[in-house]
Amino acid sequence: MRPREVRPLLSQPHAAHRGIAFLFGLLVATSAAAQLVERVVDGDTIIVEGVGRVRLIGVDTPETVHPNRPVEFFGKEASAFTKGLLEGNRVRLEYDQERQDRYGRTLAYVYLSDGTFVNAEIIRRGYGHAYTRFPFRHMEAFRQFEREARDNRRGLWGEVVGGSNPPD
Numbered sequence: 071m072r073p074r075e076v077r078p079l080l081s082q083p084h085a086a087h088r089g090i091a092f093l094f095g096l097l098v099a100t101s102a103a104a105q106l107v108e109r110v111v112d113g114d115t116i117i118v119e120g121v122g123r124v125r126l127i128g129v130d131t132p133e134t135v136h137p138n139r140p141v142e143f144f145g146k147e148a149s150a151f152t153k154g155l156l157e158g159n160r161v162r163l164e165y166d167q168e169r170q171d172r173y174g175r176t177l178a179y180v181y182l183s184d185g186t187f188v189n190a191e192i193i194r195r196g197y198g199h200a201y202t203r204f205p206f207r208h209m210e211a212f213r214q215f216e217r218e219a220r221d222n223r224r225g226l227w228g229e230v231v232g233g234s235n236p237p238d
Contacts, residue, residue, distance in 0.1 A: 104160040104183060111135060113148030113198055115175065116156055118163065125175040126189045127166055128212045131198035132226070144226045148197040155188055156180070166206050179208070190215055196225020 113131025132145035200212035
């Protein structure tokens with residue numbers, strides 16, 4: 071039996087159209103149009119119009135609303151930072167492999183209209199840790215942002231005990 075001749079993709083217009091449609095479908099499946107942030111629940115959880123509760127992928131901020139835990143050190147500052155960035159603004163959500171966590175929250179990367187990558191900015195400024203319990207696309211970058219925040223004593227690692235230091 072002779073091996074089949076492989077024809078170039080362009081000579082197979084239906085295959086090319088299917089490929090383009092597939093790539094477009096992937097793009098649509100991984101991000102959404104700009105949506106309004108209705109409320110910030112805490113430093114790493116928000117409520118987005120038409121989506122509901124959204125947990126920021128790769129970010130862990132100190133607790134402020136956990137039913138069984140007291141407010142943690144720097145929790146109020148982290149929540150205030152996220153609120154200042156997001157509440158009332160439109161954001162674009164991008165998704166990774168898992169679309170929901172075990173609590174039914176949507177898992178997403180959040181971007182402001184100016185392109186600010188909110189998940190990374192929270193860590194970079196020292197308002198949260200890189201949450202590396204589960205793998206995600208930006209894990210190494212988030213670890214580096216956390217190291218830089220620690221090294222530069224920003225946010226959680228700042229010199230002002232019990233309060234926030236000015237953002238850079």
